[in-house]
Amino acid sequence: MADNKIKSFIPEAGTCVPWKIKKEEFGKLAGNEEIVKNSWEMLDALAYAFIWFWVQR
Amino acid sequence: MSDKEKLFQERFKRYTVALECGKPDKVPVVFPLGEWVVKYTDATLQEVYYNVDKSNEIIARTIRDLDFDVMFGGLNLWWPPMFDGIGCKLYKFPGIYFEENAGFQYVEEEYMKAEDYDEFIANPTQWLATKYLPRICEEFAEPGSYRAIVALIKGAAAFAMHNDKLAKAGEKWAKEYGIVSAITGMTKAPFDTLGDALRGTKGILLDLRRRPDKVLAACEAIVPHNIAYGMITAAGDTSLPCFAPLHKGAYPFLSLEHWEKYYWPTLKAVIEGLWALGKRTFFFAEGDWTPYLEKIAELPDKSIVFCIDLTDAQKAKKILEGRFCLYGGVPTTLLTYGTPEEVKDCVKRAIDELGSDGGFVLAAGGVVMGDAKRENILAMIEAAREYGVY
Numbered sequence: 001m002a003d004n005k006i007k008s009f010i011p012e013a014g015t016c017v018p019w020k021i022k023k024e025e026f027g028k029l030a031g032n033e034e035i036v037k038n039s040w041e042m043l044d045a046l047a048y049a050f051i052w053f054w055v056q057r
Numbered sequence: 058m059s060d061k062e063k064l065f066q067e068r069f070k071r072y073t074v075a076l077e078c079g080k081p082d083k084v085p086v087v088f089p090l091g092e093w094v095v096k097y098t099d100a101t102l103q104e105v106y107y108n109v110d111k112s113n114e115i116i117a118r119t120i121r122d123l124d125f126d127v128m129f130g131g132l133n134l135w136w137p138p139m140f141d142g143i144g145c146k147l148y149k150f151p152g153i154y155f156e157e158n159a160g161f162q163y164v165e166e167e168y169m170k171a172e173d174y175d176e177f178i179a180n181p182t183q184w185l186a187t188k189y190l191p192r193i194c195e196e197f198a199e200p201g202s203y204r205a206i207v208a209l210i211k212g213a214a215a216f217a218m219h220n221d222k223l224a225k226a227g228e229k230w231a232k233e234y235g236i237v238s239a240i241t242g243m244t245k246a247p248f249d250t251l252g253d254a255l256r257g258t259k260g261i262l263l264d265l266r267r268r269p270d271k272v273l274a275a276c277e278a279i280v281p282h283n284i285a286y287g288m289i290t291a292a293g294d295t296s297l298p299c300f301a302p303l304h305k306g307a308y309p310f311l312s313l314e315h316w317e318k319y320y321w322p323t324l325k326a327v328i329e330g331l332w333a334l335g336k337r338t339f340f341f342a343e344g345d346w347t348p349y350l351e352k353i354a355e356l357p358d359k360s361i362v363f364c365i366d367l368t369d370a371q372k373a374k375k376i377l378e379g380r381f382c383l384y385g386g387v388p389t390t391l392l393t394y395g396t397p398e399e400v401k402d403c404v405k406r407a408i409d410e411l412g413s414d415g416g417f418v419l420a421a422g423g424v425v426m427g428d429a430k431r432e433n434i435l436a437m438i439e440a441a442r443e444y445g446v447y
Contacts, residue, residue: 010179010180011180011183012281013281013282013284013285014281014282014285014286014288014289015182016182016186045289046213046216046217047213048182048286048289049216049286049289049290050212050213050216051182051185051186051190052182052185052282053216054145054147054185054189054190054193054254055185055189055250055253055254055255056243056244056245056250056254056283056286057163057253057254
């Protein structure tokens, strides 16, 4: 991110920062990508639910 | 398997067979939680709103000796500390703004302006995060400031903490009392998402005249989000229906022409989208939906549970029976103003008229309010067991 790798994107429903965007920013992952991906998506979904919570009253 | 776990399995089967329009061994009966419970305790509404553990203890004491299958509702819809932490303007709760036994109030405004439509439609999630949240939260007035960062941490932490407490309470009630939750997850009609919390009632009604294309485009932009939100808040569960409290679609809030053009197509798309993922919608039709029953019948078989509040029950049965589970039968007003004998008569009539062939869940027709009488609620579930055996 320090190298201005952040891209402009429109997140699809259910996501805030989709894994495919974040993966590009990470570049090649040295370890198990699936573990990183699953955790990323779990927290991303929580953030998404938090943002939309305020209009789903 | 413990006796309570067996009881849970028995009740779960009873409920889900009815959801599938089948005939279980008994008519499933729903216990309606609500603020009415609090007045039979020594706690204040403020305590129940703020103290989730105390609230859960009260619920446990209330339900542990009762015989019912499914539980719906809660003692409080919202956890005020989460709103306090970010300075949220959407609600006022007892404690800060009201005395400790007053219910909460929603403060409706045009939090989304007419000129925001295009930006919202282009990227709804980003617009909500960057424009909407700072408008509804006083602590976010200067995004990036110390106060805003601290508030965001508090808000997100409170959201996770509260959800965790609710999930654990549900697991405990299932395990220790054999109680099934009526729903998992929540969604809305896109028109309600737009009209309730974004444009407000006045705003969206003016928009139907002044910028109808924007309303349509915004509702269409919301559809995939309301499908995703339903699945995420259900944690992927597809065994129980997704709660959809429906507001501005009740007759006669909109004209038939407006309902058919602006309300129904995107609600239908959300329901069909959830159904494609295996998730049934809890069509919580507050108010009267009688004129729309034929349109509702266009939905895929079994894709909804249709809740009867003020909708003509006989017409609902005639048009929807066998294709969708019917839910309700007891008017909430009767639970407040009626007598136990009247409630029992009503339950018998509802089971005879709506439940004789299965596909029916006996419940209050809407949200049971704070003025309901305990003796009437108990009469409802006792009568359901007395008359509801197939």
